[in-house]
Amino acid sequence: MVTEASVLLVDIGNTRVKAIRLDAFGGEPEYFVDTDDLMNASVFRDIDTLYFASVREQAVSDRLADWCQKQGVTCREVVTEKTAFGITNSYEDVSKMGVDRWLAMIGAAEIACDTFCVIDTGTATTVDFVSKGQHLGGWIVPGFQTMKSALVGATKRVTADDAAPVTLDVGQTTEACVAQGCHAAVIGVYFSAVDYLSRKQTPFDVILSGGDKKLFAIAELSDSMRPANLVVQGLARYAKSELFA
Ligand SMILES: Nc1ncnc2c1ncn2[C@@H]1O[C@H](COP(=O)(O)OP(=O)(O)OP(=O)(O)O)[C@@H](O)[C@H]1O
Numbered sequence: 001m002v003t004e005a006s007v008l009l010v011d012i013g014n015t016r017v018k019a020i021r022l023d024a025f026g027g028e029p030e031y032f033v034d035t036d037d038l039m040n041a042s043v044f045r046d047i048d049t050l051y052f053a054s055v056r057e058q059a060v061s062d063r064l065a066d067w068c069q070k071q072g073v074t075c076r077e078v079v080t081e082k083t084a085f086g087i088t089n090s091y092e093d094v095s096k097m098g099v100d101r102w103l104a105m106i107g108a109a110e111i112a113c114d115t116f117c118v119i120d121t122g123t124a125t126t127v128d129f130v131s132k133g134q135h136l137g138g139w140i141v142p143g144f145q146t147m148k149s150a151l152v153g154a155t156k157r158v159t160a161d162d163a164a165p166v167t168l169d170v171g172q173t174t175e176a177c178v179a180q181g182c183h184a185a186v187i188g189v190y191f192s193a194v195d196y197l198s199r200k201q202t203p204f205d206v207i208l209s210g211g212d213k214k215l216f217a218i219a220e221l222s223d224s225m226r227p228a229n230l231v232v233q234g235l236a237r238y239a240k241s242e243l244f245a
Pocket residue numbers: 012013014015016017055100120121122123124143145210211212
């Protein structure tokens with residue numbers, strides 16, 4: 001019999017792979033560089049079912065599925081759909097939408113009111129807007145690190161450091177100007193999302209997620225929610241409904 005402790009949820013992101021068992025999905029996942037790293041890890045022991053989602057190339061998914069088959073582990077890859085859990089995707093070709101965005105919406109819908117947006121910030125910052133079960137559309141923006149690398153790569157005299165500001169401020173050195181400027185740009189996405197939703201003239205929730213959500217400390221003033229990891233939460237919803245409903 002499948003138990004929640006024997007199901008592993010895996011989010012294969014652009015930068016990192018996150019894995020956590022279904023019975024612990026609200027907690028902190030384990031991080032891996034890639035799926036080879038994951039396949040050798042102890043989290044893989046004693047599981048009988050794997051639910052995964054990937055934004056990497058197809059070969060990565062194929063290799064993971066092959067490996068599961070050899071281990072006798074049931075493997076289910078979740079992909080972006082046109083409709084599920086009462087949400088309808090606005091993309092005409094839903095296969096083009098990154099499954100992390102789809103799962104973030106599915107995860108957010110469980111905790112948000114009728115109208116909401118989910119802001120997921122990591123390698124990219126994505127924003128997706130949903131009202132009454134209809135996905136209205138979204139934004140894809142470079143993430144904080146990605147913005148800094150693009151800036152450094154496209155200029156001669158601009159350099160960056162590892163600082164990750166949490167307050168809106170200004171810099172007095174090149175590195176501080178870059179860090180504060182890119183932080184201001186990330187925060188700008190949040191304010192623009194609030195502005196867009198405000199025009200709907202209906203109550204809404206803003207849900208923040210992703211490896212860099214700490215950059216949104218400023219949003220604590222408002223009542224936006226910051227759940228653990230929405231992509232994993234979306235995967236958990238799929239696994240629960242398919243295995244235990
Ligand atoms: N231990 C860590 N290792 C790598 N990145 C980290 C770590 N802790 C925080 N981060 C931040 O998290 C960001 C990556 O976030 P996340 O893991 O959500 O991204 P990702 O793997 O690209 O997933 P996504 O595809 O959702 O963007 C990095 O930009 C980095 O600033």
